[in-house]
Amino acid sequence: MRTRIARCAVAVTAAVSIAILGACAPSAGGGAASEESGQSGTGASGDVEVSTDISDVGDYTLTVWDQEVRGGQNEQMEQLNKAFMEKYPNITINRVSQSFDDLQTTLRLALTGDDAPDVVEANNGRNMMGQFVAAGQLVCLDPWAEAYGWGDEYSESILQYSSYSSDATDFGTGCLYGLPQMGEAVGIYYSKAKLAQLGLDLPTTWEAFGDQLGTIKDAGETPLMLGNVEKWPGLQDFGVVLGQHADAETVRTLGFGNAGASWDADENLAAATELQDWAKAGYFNDGFNGVDYDTVWQDFAQGTGAYLIAGSWLAPDLADAMGDDVGFVLPPSAQGMDKAQTIGGTSLPFAVTSASKNPNVAAAYIDFITNADAMKVLADTGNVPVNDTATYAADQTGVVADVMNAFASVSTDGNILPYLDYATPTFDQVAGDAVQGLLDQKSSPQEFLDTLEQAYTEFTGQ
Numbered sequence: 001m002r003t004r005i006a007r008c009a010v011a012v013t014a015a016v017s018i019a020i021l022g023a024c025a026p027s028a029g030g031g032a033a034s035e036e037s038g039q040s041g042t043g044a045s046g047d048v049e050v051s052t053d054i055s056d057v058g059d060y061t062l063t064v065w066d067q068e069v070r071g072g073q074n075e076q077m078e079q080l081n082k083a084f085m086e087k088y089p090n091i092t093i094n095r096v097s098q099s100f101d102d103l104q105t106t107l108r109l110a111l112t113g114d115d116a117p118d119v120v121e122a123n124n125g126r127n128m129m130g131q132f133v134a135a136g137q138l139v140c141l142d143p144w145a146e147a148y149g150w151g152d153e154y155s156e157s158i159l160q161y162s163s164y165s166s167d168a169t170d171f172g173t174g175c176l177y178g179l180p181q182m183g184e185a186v187g188i189y190y191s192k193a194k195l196a197q198l199g200l201d202l203p204t205t206w207e208a209f210g211d212q213l214g215t216i217k218d219a220g221e222t223p224l225m226l227g228n229v230e231k232w233p234g235l236q237d238f239g240v241v242l243g244q245h246a247d248a249e250t251v252r253t254l255g256f257g258n259a260g261a262s263w264d265a266d267e268n269l270a271a272a273t274e275l276q277d278w279a280k281a282g283y284f285n286d287g288f289n290g291v292d293y294d295t296v297w298q299d300f301a302q303g304t305g306a307y308l309i310a311g312s313w314l315a316p317d318l319a320d321a322m323g324d325d326v327g328f329v330l331p332p333s334a335q336g337m338d339k340a341q342t343i344g345g346t347s348l349p350f351a352v353t354s355a356s357k358n359p360n361v362a363a364a365y366i367d368f369i370t371n372a373d374a375m376k377v378l379a380d381t382g383n384v385p386v387n388d389t390a391t392y393a394a395d396q397t398g399v400v401a402d403v404m405n406a407f408a409s410v411s412t413d414g415n416i417l418p419y420l421d422y423a424t425p426t427f428d429q430v431a432g433d434a435v436q437g438l439l440d441q442k443s444s445p446q447e448f449l450d451t452l453e454q455a456y457t458e459f460t461g462q
Contacts, residue, residue: 050143054088054364062361063094063117065110067103067348072316072382076181079377080369087368091361100348101230104128111137116355118362121348122178124161125422126171126257129351133177134168139352140175144363150179153372153387157411158183161418162349171256171422178349179370181378182313183386183407185344185416186236187330189300189308189318189399194221198306202327206244206334210274213283216306224278225305226288227296228439231432232421234289237309238435239343239420242271244334248341248415255343255418257427259460263453272438272445279439289436301326311344312403316382319399328402330410341415344407346386379404424459431455 068077074097081093096117098106104123110116111132122129122138132138145151151159158180165174188209190202198219203209213223228234242251246267253261278284285296285305300308301321318326330340350369352362368374375385379392382400384407393404410416421428434451437443443451456462 051360061092064119065096065117066121067100076381118356122351127425130168133164138177148367161345178351180346180349182347183384185407186311194306222305223283225300225308226284227291227293228289229292234435241275243341245271251417257423263449315399315403326399330406339414343417
């Protein structure tokens with residue numbers, strides 16, 4: 001699809017000056033900052049010539065910051081980086097890999113320093129990518145998207161997760177600022193052995209799932225595993241529950257932090273009430289708000305608990321630990337809902353920083369790790385390719401096949417809803433704290449929604 005990317009009548013060839021592309025707003029510069037300065041390029045003075053041929057750029061060290069630290073994620077990065085340097089022996093990749101939480105902490109400072117990386121994985125939300133776009137720290141990738149044909153490979157529904165207006169006011173539209181490798185869907189992992197031991201089949205409706213949690217609790221087992229010391233896991237649990245109560249467009253408006261919706265609604269109250277009721281009933285493991293995410297999924301892998309609400313990214317690690325005992329399904333739809341829907345979208349997109357001294361090399365790297373050959377490497381290492389997912393799922397087995405088929409299904413026939421922490425620059429903390437209070441029963445469901453509504457309306461100006 002090219003409906004968003006091809007906004008200019010001028011065709012982009014393998015090498016074309018950004019000056020020619022001046023009719024596009026913004027140019028291939030650093031967003032709002034570049035427009036204010038009157039300069040094109042990547043925040044430096046002068047024009048940048050877009051080229052897809054980097055074989056003659058001379059020796060160059062490309063510094064890449066990523067958060068692909070888990071088993072299959074790290075494996076695919078190592079394979080692709082090695083292949084890239086073999087193809088371009090003049091390029092050396094300096095890879096800096098750190099956990100999601102560490103990257104969130106260090107990236108802001110890194111982008112303001114003298115040694116800022118060329119390519120970074122930036123969280124799509126307003127608290128990260130949105131702020132970087134507004135500050136002119138990321139490069140608008142539209143000219144490279146045209147040159148490489150990314151719009152033919154990626155659907156509009158996926159590209160919206162990395163698109164902002166140049167002033168970062170609007171999320172989900174505007175210029176492309178990053179490209180993801182993987183699709184993501186938050187669903188339900190389950191232990192086949194545990195369900196068989198309890199004589200239970202997978203529930204086919206959301207209401208049946210809720211009833212089954214009580215049955216598991218009565219049998220003396222832990223129904224749901226949750227590690228929420230980082231706060232975002234509990235917010236993801238709430239997002240999954242919300243998806244079974246609210247319509248997709250409302251959740252998208254709230255999740256993207258765009259004006260036009262409200263947290264103070266009956267369906268949102270029903271979702272918050274249901275999640276708190278689960279905590280009241282003891283459906284989660286003991287001390288869940290004080291346990292970290294990785295500890296809990298590892299406990300699940302060792303046989304504790306029947307279900308784990310988590311993202312598709314855990315599939316390779318759970319497959320290694322549990323083999324054929326683990327399965328994955330999308331949240332079963334509530335009665336009256338005609339489509340499956342859940343939060344998810346994409347892995348963190350790879351973006352080019354305005355500090356990069358050679359954005360053509362940076363863009364070539366992003367193209368290399370997201371092209372069709374890269375998608376096969378992703379699939380072979382147990383990850384979920386964001387493109388042509390169903391094709392690669394046919395070659396997989398077990399839980400890896402489960403997550404690929406689930407993403408293919410929800411991205412084509414269902415509704416993928418944004419992660420709720422995208423909404424405002426501080427919503428990850430505001431909503432994360434609020435979910436902890438909701439689960440600890442320190443706030444009522446209505447008080448929880450009042451907190452979210454205040455943050456949302458203050459940001460959108462409603």
